Amino acid sequence: MADAAPTPMMAQYLALREEAGDCLLFYRMGDFFELFFEDAKTAASILDISLTSRGEHNGAPIPMCGVPVHSSEGYLARLIRAGCRVAIAEQVESPAEAKKRGGSKTLVARDIVRFVTAGTLTEEALLEPRRANVLAAVCEVRGVVGIAAVDISTGRMELEECAPDRMGAALARLGASEVVAPEGWDLPLDSIPRPARDFASEGGEARLKAVHGVATLDGFGMFGRAMLAAAGGLVAYLEHVGRGKLPLLLPPEARGSDTTLAMDEATRASLEILQSSQGQRKGSLIDAIDRCVTGAGARQLADDLSAPLTDRQQIAERLELVAWLHDDALLREDVRSALRALPDIGRALGRVVAGRGSPRDLGQLRDGLSGARNLHERLGRREAVPVLLTRLLPALSGHGELVDWLSRALVPAPPTERGQGGFIAEGYDAALDDLRRTSGNARRAIAALEAKYRDETGVAALKIKHNNVLGYFVEVPQRHADRLLLPDSGFTHRQTMAGAMRFNALALHEEASRIAEAGGHALAAEESHFEELVAAVVEARNAIAATAAALARIDVAAGQAERAAQGGWSAPEIVDAACLEIEGGRHPVVEAALAAQGERFVANDCKLAVYDRLWLIGGPNMGGKSTFLRQNALIVLLAQAGGFVPATRAKIGLVDRLFSRVGASDNLARGRSTFMVEMVETAAILAQATERSFVILDEVGRGTSTYDGLALAWAVAEAVHETNRCRCLFATHYHELARLAETCDALSLHHVRAREWKGDLVLLHELAEGPADRSYGLAVARLAGVPAKVVSRAKSVLDKLEKGRAQTGGLAAGLGDLPLFAAAEAAREETCDTLRERLKEVDVDALSPREALELLYQLKREAGTET
């Protein structure tokens, strides 16, 4: 049977559906957004709303679900969080316009007005106040990866270039909620393919110039080809989702890859910087640090912690500001309470520029900018102001005219809805005041009419009411209607209701028209004022964004100072030498968790130097090894982010790259076994750590058999010591590794202390010098509640094993005569050198093809046997 021709509505729907691509289609019908077919099934199951059906398509019922327009934001938020993207199809003409266009049966025209995607949100309700929302575009140009990233809720845009193998780390730092990349390219995980032609450097450059109305980008910085290509892809995608309308984009900043402390994805995850291993903010570093009083401050702090600095001067400037606010508690509280009152002007600006601003957003800009001006006055009066603050201060003022204008124009608390008017202040526009007066007078006149009609008719229950169908009308109870029904009563019957009758009257009609007319004109006047104010804000967008950024930076510093004061933290000293001297160091997250249970954290020292750069740390399970490793990495990170650190004293030699390989993190979701992940990450460390890096390695080799594990741990420790020569803390359960201290002169042995007392294990969480005397695995097992029978059986197995070890010399028995790592390397180098010598001697031109082949075989044989 041939398919029936689709109804006009179905045809319209299907065309829009096609255009929506892989997004869900929200199809506007009256007060609802409706979803059909597969979209309906997906949305109904995510939103947990009922799935119904409406009409038929090709003989089958069409699945349908819908959400009310007025509460659609909440539903959108849930769909976006579940990983969906949504195309919004609105009615783009009124039913009256449709009728005029094509007769009474004409379908209202609809069009996709916008795509809502995770990376392109601006609505307050859809965004988390304390988290940036980043959209990134990546591509590769001649072996260089370009990354463009923007937080369109605030317009901040940055461009970056890196080698292909550093792309993962760069994307991990950005933590983008959406990534686009050219189709056909080997796409990074979960990215959205976009047409490759969008990612052209010339096109990107032209787009950026057009957006910012400049003839050259030189004023913003130096941008490589790959950066511009990525920017092109980013702007093109934004044009696509906004249907040609671009959101707020501030001038791009180039972020050099060596200006920030490099950390790969595994390191970020294991240090739990922005989220805990469970994927929540609770339990993360930022959760333990963040004392910002504004959302913008919290977002800036997240950015700082994701990208600590490597420039000593810049770090020192941030620290100076923190110290200034730390040392003066009154000043700090003053600044914080001023900031606390300020609305999020960065995001209000984003909405206004994107064309989705409300009168409330303008009100927020007025309050935020005038608050910034006040803060400027207060801080500007101070003497001996830190360098960073003197640079930030000018950005806090300078909006005088705009603030005054907004203050005059707006009511104190403007509404979010602008359709109803009522946001322009009285006294701002005399004509508007007149219109309002007219409609106000007319309202009063209507009240007077009601009294008059009651008098004339003698019906005390007479009321003048209003609805959208009849407009204004007179209503009386049925039993009093007779008098109004008389031919000369002056009233015309309109409607009979159960128990009541409704009438019209000439005078009432006139007053009603006056209200309607004046009201309409008043709304139009307010609308045009709104547009004027929006234009002024758009004009000043870069300066407003600079104010928002300055406020955020001050909030971060004040928050860091507050955190330091609460925890007794200290200002780190940043130096160039490759040292790491921490006295009384603590782990901010573990310490807070212990404090919540009324327990005390034991502070520990760490003292690494060029001549003692690798600490091998042993000791019982649960003894605090991992905690110690991480706390030192976190202290480095916090210090280079420009904040105080949880230690009584810290002297930190600048670190270029930070690596953390902690615990056997399962990554089964990615289809790799625990051990494989461990080795991949270890390989990355060995390949990338430099003499300026800091590495923490926790139980490398644990994920495989004892011999393999020990052998790998041994070789990795040696390589780190001899080749990478970085500062490193290495926790291990292999006692045998202690023998490395005999050959590696910059390696020393340490352990976390424990004691057995009356058969119970007491963990002291205290770091001490020297090798661990023994392991306490069985005692820990008992502590954990492993049945006594099993523990005692394990004890007899252990006794046997230990007896065996005593006889054979143990696991590492044969290692005494192992040549040093460096010596072994040198031997390998030597064989390479003999080959090199042989090759040097060959006169290629004098060889016949046959001889050449012969020689090649011979060289290959030698290389094979010698290595």
Ligand SMILES: Nc1ncnc2c1ncn2[C@@H]1O[C@H](COP(=O)(O)OP(=O)(O)OP(=O)(O)O)[C@@H](O)[C@H]1O
């Ligand atoms: N310095 C400390 N002061 C007080 N308690 C601590 C300290 N360090 C660790 N702890 C406590 O001990 C627990 C275990 O610490 P951690 O995971 O660091 O031990 P570990 O030696 O690495 O153990 P394993 O070898 O089993 O991985 C922590 O969760 C914390 O409660």
